[in-house]
Amino acid sequence: MSTRQTYPLHIGPTHPAFKEPVQFNFEIEGERVITCDIEFGYTHRAVEHIARERNFIQILYLLERICGICSVSHPMAYCLAVEQAAEIEVPPRAKYIRTIIGELERLHSHLLWTGVAAHEIGFDTLFLYTWNIREKVLDCLETITGNRINYGILTIGGVRRDITPDLYPVLQETLDYYYDVFERAREIILDNMSIQLRCKNVGILSHENALAYCAVGPTARASGVPRDVRVDYPVNAYPDIEWLKPVSPLDAGREPRGDVYDRMIVRVHEIHQSIDIINFCMENMPEGAVDVEPKATKMISTLKKVQGEGIGRYEAPRGEVSHYDILDNREGPLLMKVKAPTYSNGITWMKMFDNVEIADIPIVIASIDPCVACADRMSFVDSGGRRSIMTSADLHRLSVEKQRRIGK
Amino acid sequence: MITLILTLLMPAFVLVAGIVLGLLMKGVDRKFAAYFQSRIGPPVLQPFYDMGKLMMKQSIIPENAVTWIFKGAPVTALSSSVLLLIYIVVPYFLYLSGVHHFFLQAGDLIVILYVLAIPTVALVSGGFSSGSPYAAIGAQREVVLLMCVELPLAVTTITFATKMSAVCESCPSFSLTTIASHPVWNTMGPMGILGGMMLLLSFVFIVPAESAKIPFDQGEAETEIAEGLLAEYSGKYLAFIQMADGVKSLALVSLTVILFFPHGFTDLTGLRITGGGYDFTLAADVVLFFVKIFAVYFLLITTVRVIMARFKISQAAKILLLTITVVSLSGYMLIYLDTFISAL
Numbered sequence: 001m002s003t004r005q006t007y008p009l010h011i012g013p014t015h016p017a018f019k020e021p022v023q024f025n026f027e028i029e030g031e032r033v034i035t036c037d038i039e040f041g042y043t044h045r046a047v048e049h050i051a052r053e054r055n056f057i058q059i060l061y062l063l064e065r066i067c068g069i070c071s072v073s074h075p076m077a078y079c080l081a082v083e084q085a086a087e088i089e090v091p092p093r094a095k096y097i098r099t100i101i102g103e104l105e106r107l108h109s110h111l112l113w114t115g116v117a118a119h120e121i122g123f124d125t126l127f128l129y130t131w132n133i134r135e136k137v138l139d140c141l142e143t144i145t146g147n148r149i150n151y152g153i154l155t156i157g158g159v160r161r162d163i164t165p166d167l168y169p170v171l172q173e174t175l176d177y178y179y180d181v182f183e184r185a186r187e188i189i190l191d192n193m194s195i196q197l198r199c200k201n202v203g204i205l206s207h208e209n210a211l212a213y214c215a216v217g218p219t220a221r222a223s224g225v226p227r228d229v230r231v232d233y234p235v236n237a238y239p240d241i242e243w244l245k246p247v248s249p250l251d252a253g254r255e256p257r258g259d260v261y262d263r264m265i266v267r268v269h270e271i272h273q274s275i276d277i278i279n280f281c282m283e284n285m286p287e288g289a290v291d292v293e294p295k296a297t298k299m300i301s302t303l304k305k306v307q308g309e310g311i312g313r314y315e316a317p318r319g320e321v322s323h324y325d326i327l328d329n330r331e332g333p334l335l336m337k338v339k340a341p342t343y344s345n346g347i348t349w350m351k352m353f354d355n356v357e358i359a360d361i362p363i364v365i366a367s368i369d370p371c372v373a374c375a376d377r378m379s380f381v382d383s384g385g386r387r388s389i390m391t392s393a394d395l396h397r398l399s400v401e402k403q404r405r406i407g408k
Numbered sequence: 409m410i411t412l413i414l415t416l417l418m419p420a421f422v423l424v425a426g427i428v429l430g431l432l433m434k435g436v437d438r439k440f441a442a443y444f445q446s447r448i449g450p451p452v453l454q455p456f457y458d459m460g461k462l463m464m465k466q467s468i469i470p471e472n473a474v475t476w477i478f479k480g481a482p483v484t485a486l487s488s489s490v491l492l493l494i495y496i497v498v499p500y501f502l503y504l505s506g507v508h509h510f511f512l513q514a515g516d517l518i519v520i521l522y523v524l525a526i527p528t529v530a531l532v533s534g535g536f537s538s539g540s541p542y543a544a545i546g547a548q549r550e551v552v553l554l555m556c557v558e559l560p561l562a563v564t565t566i567t568f569a570t571k572m573s574a575v576c577e578s579c580p581s582f583s584l585t586t587i588a589s590h591p592v593w594n595t596m597g598p599m600g601i602l603g604g605m606m607l608l609l610s611f612v613f614i615v616p617a618e619s620a621k622i623p624f625d626q627g628e629a630e631t632e633i634a635e636g637l638l639a640e641y642s643g644k645y646l647a648f649i650q651m652a653d654g655v656k657s658l659a660l661v662s663l664t665v666i667l668f669f670p671h672g673f674t675d676l677t678g679l680r681i682t683g684g685g686y687d688f689t690l691a692a693d694v695v696l697f698f699v700k701i702f703a704v705y706f707l708l709i710t711t712v713r714v715i716m717a718r719f720k721i722s723q724a725a726k727i728l729l730l731t732i733t734v735v736s737l738s739g740y741m742l743i744y745l746d747t748f749i750s751a752l
Contacts, residue, residue, distance in 0.1 A: 009541055017631040031545075031721060120631045122622050122718030128445040194623065194717035358545060359720040362631045 006034055009358070013042045017120055017362035020372035024365070028358060036353040038346065044376040048336050055331040056082060056156060056303050057296040064150045066338065067371045069112060072098075072105045073316030074338065075154040077323040080235055080312030082156050085327045086303055092286040094158035099237035100171070100281050101145065101153055102314070103274040107178070108137045109317035110267045110274075113369045114189055117264065120362040121198045126188060133181055140174040143167065156299055158291035171282060178275050186268055190252065199261035203352040203364035206258055213351065216344045217319020218270065219368045221246050222263040224256030229315035237281050247273055260367040267369075300331055316341055318369045335406060340374030418501070419494045426493045430654025431455040433661075436702065437710045444714045455654065459647050467643030472539035481534025482641070482648035488526035489655040495520060496584065496662050503585045504672050504693045515584025517565045520663065524561075524618065527656050528554050531649065535627075535637035546636020549721045550620070550627035556728035557617045560610050563736040567607060567743055568592070568667060574747045588670040596746050603742030604668070610736040611664055615708045617728060619657040622713040626721045657709060658701070664708065665700045672696070 006029045013021035021042035027035040047066055051059050063074040076098065083090060090098075111134035118126035138148045144167055145151035153159050163171070189195065205215065210223035220227045228246035230238045238244060247269045249255070249262040256262055293299045306327045313322045319341030328334040345368040352364050390398075435452040442449025451457075469475060499515035528550060535547035565582075573581035575590045592604055617624040628636045641649060672693045719727065 007541070009545075016634050031549075118717070122625065122629065122631065123716070125445050125714050126717075128447060132446055192717075194719070197719065197723055198717050357720055357722065359626065359629065359632050359718075 077312040077314040081310040085310030223258035342375035430658040462647035465643040474537035477537035484530035485527040485652035493659040538640035542633040560736040567740040600746030603739040606739030623716040
């Protein structure tokens with residue numbers, strides 16, 4: 001058997017299956033993947049570095065652009081981190097508005113993912129169907145915040161715009177639409193024979209591996225790990241929602257196996273959960289202010305007096321995103337660290353590629369809903385333009401040096 | 409004399425008409441698919457615009473390609489597709505126009521079975537010679553698909569031949585003219601009708617598999633291997649391949665129509681259209697044939713590709729080799745039994 005011929009197959013950095021540049025180097029035998037190596041670093045934008053040059057409010061708009069889809073999640077985690085460091089208490093109404101916007105974002109992100117996954121397996125009708133029903137939530141977000149993506153609604157200490165009572169009918173109409181359409185969409189997505197053929201028992205991430213590799217978000221939940229920051233570490237309106245619990249494939253009556261189909265089940269059921277959460281928030285919306293300090297300059301001068309550190313955790317549609325900020329009497333944070341969900345989930349690819357065929361590669365890659373730009377932390381190119389590989393010892397040395405440089 | 413001229417002119421006419429109609433059907437197919445997917449879709453004539461543009465574009469040939477195979481494959485694919493179309497359509501129209509006595513042997517199913525493989529083989533060799541790993545994977549998959557679809561197709565062919573030899577002992581049983589003049593449904597009992605349905609069902613899979621459409625487009629799978637076979641083709645070579653694809657789909661659909669629904673206007677209504685001393689029945693037959701082609705194209709290619717995801721190549725092989733072969737074999741059994749019973 002050892003004499004069987006294998007050949008290399010490089011997928012990426014540009015490939016029709018990818019929305020973002022990343023390279024996969026496979027060793028293939030026939031149609032079967034033998035080994036896999038992942039190369040990141042094609043889309044590093046040095047966001048953390050840029051952030052240190054800006055003030056607290058400017059950073060919000062920079063962070064929205066880390067990821068086009070998680071454009072609330074990153075600013076949310078950052079706001080939570082800074083608010084923790086500066087001990088700012090957010091008004092209850094602002095908390096509820098944050099929750100509503102966050103869940104609307106989850107709704108459209110999961111619909112987008114379902115469409116992308118369908119496209120990866122050649123099912124363009126489903127792709128266009130889910131993107132079609134996604135328009136409704138984007139329209140709703142546009143009415144509420146003014147933008148379809150990159151809403152610019154969060155600020156430190158609250159939100160910038162209130163959801164006024166005359167906007168309630170718009171939200172209610174959106175919710176009714178999704179309650180109406182959900183059952184049919186669920187049937188189309190999950191009960192489809194050709195989707196089941198392509199997704200069941202593909203890209204399996206076992207329960208042990210999900211724990212060992214620290215998978216987060218829907219990827220972990222599909223492997224039977226009940227891990228959800230909204231439940232484990234509730235912020236915003238989530239502490240008030242008693243019925244909230246992590247979604248599991250068991251909700252659809254399927255024992256969690258951790259395959260692509262389970263991830264699909266988790267995401268589809270989270271769509272329904274999001275609608276329920278928004279409904280809850282609308283029914284229990286508290287009255288009051290939406291901001292502790294509407295003036296940005298005043299907020300910056302308040303934060304300038306603060307010395308301390310804070311960490312913000314938030315459940316983005318793709319999993320846990322956490323921000324760590326050090327405040328040190330500057331107009332902006334002294335240091336900022338972003339940990340995006342793909343940073344954790346990307347490693348689980350190595351396990352998922354066990355025993356898959358070439359045809360499964362795109363759907364397995366898409367199944368964690370990767371956001372490569374979120375996860376890229378460095379690109380190392382020497383003066384000749386050649387790429388080289390750094391070992392973990394090199395990285396450790398560089399980190400120590402950088403820390404000394406920043407921390408004085 | 410007129411028969412001879414007709415026989416000579418018709419292939420030339422089919423060459424042009426086949427390409428035009430093939431491209432037109434691609435446009436209609438895209439429009440219908442767009443309607444299913446709640447899109448507006450491209451104009452119906454978009455494939456023609458594409459051809460015009462591709463013909464003007466520079467054709468890039470990869471450095472490590474085997475140039476003569478790489479260049480020859482698209483032309484071979486197109487010419488063999490046209491040959492296939494001629495071989496399928498001309499005998500049928502000769503039969504409709506009533507001159508089939510001259511050319512009774514035309515349209516042999518076994519020859520069609522072989523010619524059907526040529527465009528695929530040409531594209532496969534083009535893919536292998538292009539030096540791209542994606543194209544090589546696509547070519548491998550296409551070969552697997554070609555081999556898997558052969559068996560159910562052969563079973564269907566043999567079924568028709570068996571039936572024809574029972575229906576008309578003096579006719580050549582593998583000939584399309586025989587099949588066209590003795591529609592299968594007319595001479596069968598309920599069991600045979602059921603068998604015919606099963607053969608038709610197997611064609612629902614065979615036609616997309618032969619014409620490399622979703623769910624059997626593993627050879628070109630865009631999101632997996634970046635158009636596979638066609639990865640390195642550009643310019644006029646790509647235009648030739650697209651035309652070949654259109655013509656081959658048209659030929660397959662025509663074959664399906666002739667095998668299963670060969671009824672001409674007179675067969676259906678028992679009437680002949682005459683006016684001003686001329687007989688317009690043939691014109692009516694042509695219109696009817698086009699209607700049938702569009703209907704079958706819509707059902708077997710557009711609908712199937714819209715409601716399905718792409719299979720993996722292992723699944724496709726399993727479905728074609730096991731399920732579809734069993735379906736077509738049971739169709740054969742039923743029709744054989746039906747013939748046997750009615751002969752008693």
